[in-house]
Amino acid sequence: xxxxxxxxxxxxxxxxDRVTITxxxxxxxNTFLNWYQQKPGKAPKILIYGASSFQSGVSSRFSGSxxxxxxxxxxxxxxxxxxxxxxxQQSYSIPRTFGPGTKVDIK
Amino acid sequence: xxxxxxxxxGLVKPSETLSLTxxxxxxxxxxxxxxxxxxxxxxxxxxxGHISHTGKINYNxxxxxxxxxxxxxxxxxxxxxxxxxxxxxxxxxxxxGEGLSPWYLDLWGRGTLVxxxx
Numbered sequence: 185x186x187x188x189x190x191x192x193x194x195x196x197x198x199x200x201d202r203v204t205i206t207x208x209x210x211x212x213x214n215t216f217l218n219w220y221q222q223k224p225g226k227a228p229k230i231l232i233y234g235a236s237s238f239q240s241g242v243s244s245r246f247s248g249s250x251x252x253x254x255x256x257x258x259x260x261x262x263x264x265x266x267x268x269x270x271x272x273q274q275s276y277s278i279p280r281t282f283g284p285g286t287k288v289d290i291k
Numbered sequence: 292x293x294x295x296x297x298x299x300x301g302l303v304k305p306s307e308t309l310s311l312t313x314x315x316x317x318x319x320x321x322x323x324x325x326x327x328x329x330x331x332x333x334x335x336x337x338x339x340g341h342i343s344h345t346g347k348i349n350y351n352x353x354x355x356x357x358x359x360x361x362x363x364x365x366x367x368x369x370x371x372x373x374x375x376x377x378x379x380x381x382x383x384x385x386x387x388g389e390g391l392s393p394w395y396l397d398l399w400g401r402g403t404l405v406x407x408x409x
Contacts, residue, residue, distance in 0.1 A: 275394035
């Protein structure tokens with residue numbers, strides 16, 4: 185199985201801040217990396233697929249980059265609705281695996 | 292707009308079988324891998340497995356010995372069966388759809404909590 189790690193595991197930020205979350209795979213996954221946002225009591229929602237492609241309807245505040253083993257999710261000008269947990273996931277191989285999540289909360 | 296809805300018992304006894312069904316509405320069952328993902332309370336996401344509209348199945352090896360995923364195209368439903376459950380199988384179970392290349396989960400059900408307890 186491909187192991188996914190994320191850092192940090194949690195962070196506190198203020199509205200308007202720029203936030204960066206890192207995801208790392210323990211082997212090359214090309215750009216088969218997706219980012220999801222999950223709010224309490226809700227299903228995850230796709231934000232970014234293929235490492236850097238925007239899902240339709242997702243705010244342009246979110247951007248993704250990276251390839252191979254190292255990836256980044258950036259949230260520009262954090263908004264109140266962005267406080268949530270963010271997961272990366274690899275879709276390069278079976279089984280699909282998720283990172284442990286990064287919780288973004290209000291400072 | 293395609294919608295997914297999980298259904299099934301919310302309480303299962305230890306050593307028994309967990310069975311869930313996901314109904315797909317508002318769209319075609321083609322062009323997706325129909326997936327199950329679970330999330331223990333307060334924890335992260337675990338991919339369980341998926342089945343394509345042609346019946347190709349992939350399972351998480353960690354669950355494979357206890358797991359069956361099936362698809363009924365006429366009813367637009369897919370199902371999960373997990374045998375010999377323990378408390379460790381207590382989780383919110385989500386059904387989801389993974390698009391065919393570049394493969395990401397863009398359809399999700401609301402999730403259903405299944406508790407394993409006597």
